[in-house]
Amino acid sequence: MEAPKSKPQLLSTFFLFFLLHRTLAEGVTPEEAKHLRDEVREMFYHAFNGYMKNAFPLDELRPLSCGGENTLGGYALTLIDSLDTLALLGDRERFAASVEWIGKNLRFDINKTVSLFETTIRILGGLLSAHLIASDYATGMKIPTYDNQLLHLAEDLARRMLPAFDTPTAEKSFTLQEKEVSCSFPSFVNLDLMITSTAGGGTLTLEFGVLSRLTNDPIFEQVTKNAVRGIWARRSKLNLVGAHINVFTGEWTQKDAGIGTSIDSFYEYLLKAYLLFGDEEYLFIFQEAYAAAMHYLFNDPWYVEVNMDSAALVWPLFNSLQAFWPGLQVLAGDIDPAIRTHGAFFSVWKKYGFTPEGFNLATLSVQYGQKSYPLRPELIESTYWLYKATRDPRYLDAGRDIVASLQYGARCSCGYCHISDVEFHKQEDHMESFFLAETVKYLWLLFDLAAGPDNLVENGPYKYIFSTEGHILPSTPQISLAREHCSYFGAYCRNGDIKQEHCTADVVSNLQETNDSRSFGSWAHGGLQSETTFSDSIPISGSIKGFCPGLTHGQKFGITYVTPADTQKNVPTIERQENVARSVSAMVVPDQNSDYTPPTNKQYHDNFQDLDERGPKSDLPQE
Numbered sequence: 001m002e003a004p005k006s007k008p009q010l011l012s013t014f015f016l017f018f019l020l021h022r023t024l025a026e027g028v029t030p031e032e033a034k035h036l037r038d039e040v041r042e043m044f045y046h047a048f049n050g051y052m053k054n055a056f057p058l059d060e061l062r063p064l065s066c067g068g069e070n071t072l073g074g075y076a077l078t079l080i081d082s083l084d085t086l087a088l089l090g091d092r093e094r095f096a097a098s099v100e101w102i103g104k105n106l107r108f109d110i111n112k113t114v115s116l117f118e119t120t121i122r123i124l125g126g127l128l129s130a131h132l133i134a135s136d137y138a139t140g141m142k143i144p145t146y147d148n149q150l151l152h153l154a155e156d157l158a159r160r161m162l163p164a165f166d167t168p169t170a171e172k173s174f175t176l177q178e179k180e181v182s183c184s185f186p187s188f189v190n191l192d193l194m195i196t197s198t199a200g201g202g203t204l205t206l207e208f209g210v211l212s213r214l215t216n217d218p219i220f221e222q223v224t225k226n227a228v229r230g231i232w233a234r235r236s237k238l239n240l241v242g243a244h245i246n247v248f249t250g251e252w253t254q255k256d257a258g259i260g261t262s263i264d265s266f267y268e269y270l271l272k273a274y275l276l277f278g279d280e281e282y283l284f285i286f287q288e289a290y291a292a293a294m295h296y297l298f299n300d301p302w303y304v305e306v307n308m309d310s311a312a313l314v315w316p317l318f319n320s321l322q323a324f325w326p327g328l329q330v331l332a333g334d335i336d337p338a339i340r341t342h343g344a345f346f347s348v349w350k351k352y353g354f355t356p357e358g359f360n361l362a363t364l365s366v367q368y369g370q371k372s373y374p375l376r377p378e379l380i381e382s383t384y385w386l387y388k389a390t391r392d393p394r395y396l397d398a399g400r401d402i403v404a405s406l407q408y409g410a411r412c413s414c415g416y417c418h419i420s421d422v423e424f425h426k427q428e429d430h431m432e433s434f435f436l437a438e439t440v441k442y443l444w445l446l447f448d449l450a451a452g453p454d455n456l457v458e459n460g461p462y463k464y465i466f467s468t469e470g471h472i473l474p475s476t477p478q479i480s481l482a483r484e485h486c487s488y489f490g491a492y493c494r495n496g497d498i499k500q501e502h503c504t505a506d507v508v509s510n511l512q513e514t515n516d517s518r519s520f521g522s523w524a525h526g527g528l529q530s531e532t533t534f535s536d537s538i539p540i541s542g543s544i545k546g547f548c549p550g551l552t553h554g555q556k557f558g559i560t561y562v563t564p565a566d567t568q569k570n571v572p573t574i575e576r577q578e579n580v581a582r583s584v585s586a587m588v589v590p591d592q593n594s595d596y597t598p599p600t601n602k603q604y605h606d607n608f609q610d611l612d613e614r615g616p617k618s619d620l621p622q623e
Contacts, residue, residue: 027396027397028396028397028400030451030452032400033396033447034447034451036400036403037444037448037450037451039403040443041089041444043403043406043411043443044085044089044440044444047061047063047415047416047435047436047440048086050063050414051068051079053414054068054414055068055069056076056079057074057105058070058074059071059072059073059074059075059076059078060077060078060430060432060433063412063414063417063430064417064428064429065429072114072118072123073112074110074112075106075108076102076105076106077122077123077433078431078433079098079101080106080127080130081122081434081436081437082098082436082437083095083098083126083129083130084126084129084130084133084437084472086098087139087456088441088444088445088455088456089444089455090141090455095130095133095143096134096143099130099143099149099150102127102149102153103153104149106153108153115200116161116164116200117203117204119157119161120204120207121203121468121471122434122437122469123157124154125207125469125471126437127151127153127154127157128150128207128214128471129471131150131151131214132210132473132474133456134146134150135148135151136461138461138462139456139460139461155211155215158211158220165223165226167248194247195244195246195247196244196247197245197262197263198231198243198245198262198263198266199262199263199265199266201230201231201245201247201266202227202228202266203265203266204224204227205221205224205225205228206269206272206273206465206468207467208220208223208224209221209225209273210473213478213479214478214479225281228266228269228270228285230250231245236309237309238292238309239289239291240257240292240296240306240308241257241289241308242255242256242263243255243258243261243262243263244262255307255308255309256305256306257296257297257306257308258304258305258306258322259303260318260320261319261321264322265324266289267286267293267325268324268328268468270282271283271286271290271328271331272331272466272467275331275465275475276465276473277480290332299316301340301341302316302344302361303318303322304317304361316360316361317358317359317361318358319357319370320355320356321378322345323355323378323379323381324378324381324382325341325382326339326341326342326382326385326386327381327382327384327385329341330382330385330388330389335390339386339390342382345382346379346383349398349401352422352423353409353422353425354405354410354422355373355376355379356370356371356372357371357374358370366422371420371421371422371423372420372421372422373419373422374418374419374430374432375406375410375418375431375434375435375439376434377434377438377439377442380399380402380438380439380443381438381470383395383399383442383446384399384442384443384446387446388449395446396446396447396450399443399446409425409427410427412427415431416431416435417429418431434469434470437470441470442470445458456472457472460474462475462476
């Protein structure tokens with residue numbers, strides 16, 4: 001066996017590999033973008049064919065040993081997770097063959113204990129996305145022989161998971177009368193575990209909501225919406241949520257508030273559920289949650305974790321799951337902090353060639369026990385969204401560097417390997433299904449957008465929302481009831497173009513001071529609005545929502561705080577909680593070009609040198 005490379009030798013080789021990937025001209029040219037797009041396409045097929053040859057129908061590939069393993073439930077997980085990527089690439093033959101095999105062979109009548117969260121975002125989301133593509137002539141990928149087999153499988157799977165929502169805490173929040181199913185916080189299908197993460201309980205609304213719209217059965221959407229309500233009703237007085245909660249008592253078992261591990265996609269699905277379904281309740285919650293996150297968690301350009309009750313610092317740590325946040329900020333219209341934060345996050349990638357699971361902001365080093373990079377897509381996702389919003393070539397340069405890192409450091413004989421140590425680029429024999437569902441997908445979309453887009457997302461018949469697993473869900477009339485909710489899911493507009501839909505004059509004139517629904521072209525630090533009026537905000541480019549009646553979240557939905565009595569003791573009064581921003585019913589993405597240059601490592605260190613240091617946090621379940 002070849003001796004492992006020393007660190008200096010490895011880094012020098014890595015540097016030379018970067019040089020080979022760069023052109024003499026500054027930045028990525030359109031022609032180079034085409035080559036990079038083709039290279040990413042080859043990356044997908046290297047991994048996909050490796051899975052089909054060596055692991056299928058097991059769940060995931062072992063790319064070093066060229067074998068397979070069941071990691072979720074034995075559902076051919078990687079194939080299902082890859083379906084809409086095949087469609088995006090225009091691979092009609094493999095897409096049709098995969099859909100046909102799944103329709104004939106996949107069954108869920110087996111005795112398995114599975115994660116509700118992972119099964120929903122990977123299996124249920126993959127089935128629904130592929131169904132919506134395969135059943136619609138407008139997508140250009142309709143399969144003539146397809147007869148809703150994937151939809152039937154999705155409904156069967158979701159009904160088997162419904163008992164997970166029947167927990168005692170439902171009696172303290174919401175009860176569904178139609179099906180005699182109550183819900184608050186989902187955990188696992190057989191309810192063996194009493195603890196769920198906030199992300200695990202709050203990241204089910206897109207998939208279950210789409211299923212309700214397709215089957216005309218409201219139960220799926222209602223139970224997941226009530227799970228979100230149950231979590232939000234137990235937020236702190238600062239509008240922060242913790243990381244883990246007991247599904248039977250409703251008490252927080254871990255009160256660390258952040259935007260990363262165990263909480264991340266809770267924020268993501270609040271905004272995306274509004275954008276896809278037009279349901280204002282999600283927007284109200286998102287606005288309050290986002291403003292609180294920017295006020296208490298944002299230490300420009302980084303984000304820290306604090307106690308949800310007191311806002312006291314818990315730990316100054318960047319974890320890799322936070323990297324989705326700039327992309328979410330693009331959808332929310334908060335571009336400036338997204339640019340700064342992405343620059344900071346990408347500086348960590350540049351330092352190591354990958355992002356470690358944890359990077360200590362006080363010591364400017366990899367956090368002990370969190371040295372791995374499991375092929376995560378979040379930084380690439382944000383890179384794609386920022387390029388789409390700004391067309392700034394720096395994001396193409398970032399994408400090119402990421403391709404070089406993956407090709408040199410993670411590629412192996414049958415696929416792409418986890419990196420167990422980002423400092424020494426040590427490979428591990430595992431490839432998560434999300435590498436094909438998200439990581440490669442966002443890279444391909446980035447370069448295809450630069451080369452002249454020719455794909456379903458950019459040129460298709462609908463506007464699409466990406467699930468947290470990267471599955472594309474269309475804003476069709478059947479799914480998106482936007483007009484009923486007085487809102488409009490806008491496209492990305494050219495400079496100077498504004499697409500918006502107004503409610504009646506009577507509605508607009510009755511806006512209340514508690515929720516001024518005028519649009520604002522930018523957000524001040526901490527999520528507070530600037531005094532710029534909507535008419536002053538053009539030219540713009542982004543997702544624009546229409547004007548809707550101005551009611552506070554509490555007024556309209558009657559959701560209040562539900563706090564266990566013992567959690568009220570010894571909670572200090574925090575003056576900052578009065579400064580949380582008001583809600584705004586308009587989502588605008590400004591067209592802004594920033595000259596921001598990421599601070600030096602010394603500046604990062606100076607920002608955190610006075611923070612209290614504690615021992616390393618214990619590893620938590622990662623959603």
